[in-house]
Amino acid sequence: MPQYPGMNLYKGKICHSSAWDESFDATGKAIATIGDARLAEGGKARRPLRSESDVDWGRLHTRSKGTSGWPYIYISEEAKEAFKDEETYLCYRKKIEDGFYRTFEGILADSTTSSNLPNKFTKLMKDRLDKVGRADLLPKLTPNFPPHCRRLTPGPGYLESLPKDNVTLIQTPIERFYVDGIVTTDGVQRPVDAVICSTGANTDCILRYLSWQATDVSSESKFGFPYSYLGTGVPGFPNMSFILGPNPAGPTGTLVNSAETQIAYIAKMLRKISLQGIRTMTPSKEAADDFVESVLDPDVTV
Template identity: 30%
Template structure:
């Protein structure tokens, strides 16, 4: 044992105890700076966010345990649940992956749902994450215990139906935003006697061939599923209330005017944008070429933000080009153009590529119904016009509950978040935390950049931010932390003032609003800036925006029930774990680049 290690051993000193400003005698904690306390973390959801959290914890924390509760029978989140015909990601495959687990054999430029789901399962298995995940388990309530500074949870085993209690020092919500599917808000759902299907719950044995079908909705799900059903259907009614912008193939646009034009000219794809085997082999054998391709595609994804700024020349140029494209794809049919080309800014609703969708709308067996639905009846759908559509199947591409209201009670210092957000616009601190909910973090909370590009790299940045905050608590004697209400209000004020610059805040031409907005027209789903802006924002933890409770003894939890001990108790006995680690380098600061200047 070195002299430093010997001196750092606990010696039982008590003569330095002095009355403190907190009323009790203050004593030095006989542990070195950097010591950790054991913590339990519970995460909800084993999609991309949950898997990223597991990995980030492994890289940055010790002395912890993690349990991830997933309601589905397997990992994958939205890519396990959504398997309707034509379901795929509208973000390029080589951007829609973990930066730390890149896949070089994606089969298509825009990956199908089953391939993304398989990728997530493979990552989970090969990284040995399943021991931390409990599938078919659903958190049904969470309540903050102020006295013990921990979350008390009730969890249901969905296979047995039994409920049990659990607890967590930190609760991380990774349930996502696009997986709580909903039926259309119309009368008579139980009255209809035919096949009633939601795209997020597609039956594997459903055969649409020869049937008369109604497809409700023209969001991304409707745009993807309709051209898959049109060829085999006897007749297809497409019911839309609000037109939507349908983008031309992005590869063509990027080849003409993007940063990726040169690299895209060096790859081979067929008409369906499947990569040739030669291209896949090149990705696997030439790491420099693969890296250049991935970075150029990522840059194109990041460069889309100026389009949604309504006063920018990019918006005007892009809107004119998309209008020109849609008109051409609709064969110049003025009736279809009037019904399907929006009169609101590009980006007010989610923009989706849909080459085959527009072509399908021109087929003789497709009828567009630009109106609302009055109710479902036994034989089909009664429109607001009074017309009744007799159909064999109704396909509801009607999206998800995107209100941000939690699906289960989350009770913090100010009551149940469910009730709070039913009454007021959901607000969060940088989308990651909520005032009044100590030791609670969330992926893709209110005003996250969910429409800006890949959620994979997005979740990586959020995970790093969350884990850094948890480590701060674990090593600095902090029992709990929560964002200050004033900080949340200031952030919300900035969001509210910024959003009128964007197409996201613009009204649509009918009563059908974008899911980007809440019921009052405020933009709750998107970040007030670019994707890079969000990443930059999360680079530094703004400690001044948070309120803290400290352990009286600084780190180990002694003195439960007391609040706000000495914030510097974690400094301990004057030594550092950096000098006591036998495998560490106690002169790391002499290495090049070790000290930031």
């Protein structure tokens, strides 16, 4: 939750988007959303107080007819039938993975792909704003940093919601809360019935099952961050394995490769357990301590 003066005085509804109150009815209410968010239809006024961010086009895949919700890649029944042929399925998989791997250059600062990305994102946003007659919003939404420096804003419906009559885009910083709403630094009082904080997560707030020990209630690990063994297990749960856990992969490459590698590793460990009667899949706390200490040692090259 963000911290602003006077939040304790505010009499309206305050909640974080990650802990949504299902009982809350937004119909007809004036609502302020702090951060990147788009409230479902029904709010009387939605005022996103946000900074600039690139809007992602990569999530605008083809939807299956008659479906709603998050978009996904639609695979026809004919394609599924064709996948029974191993060579056809292999070619499809390679095509999908090729698309993932070819995005790698986009995170390299001086690459051709990275240099071209700002113009591509700006054009995408301009085209979508043009369709709703609000190209004038583009300068307010275009960031002054390259794409991928921050996580991209999910695209579906976001830009299209901004020009609506019941939405006001406000980028003036918040000064404080008062009993009936929010006061921005320009002195304007903005009465609202509810405030939705879409302000991300504080990585210092480590869940208990990501801490060093299952009995640790301090919400902090010994090293101040959640960590795991190869991204597949955490201390305190020696026989629980998963993929893409805390710190699951390197800073580059794709999650597809990481996930498949971890699945193969877990499968080998399960087979080892079955054949040799091993009781635990992850190392002891002492062994894990030694490993992390060596990683943090500036004189040690891992």
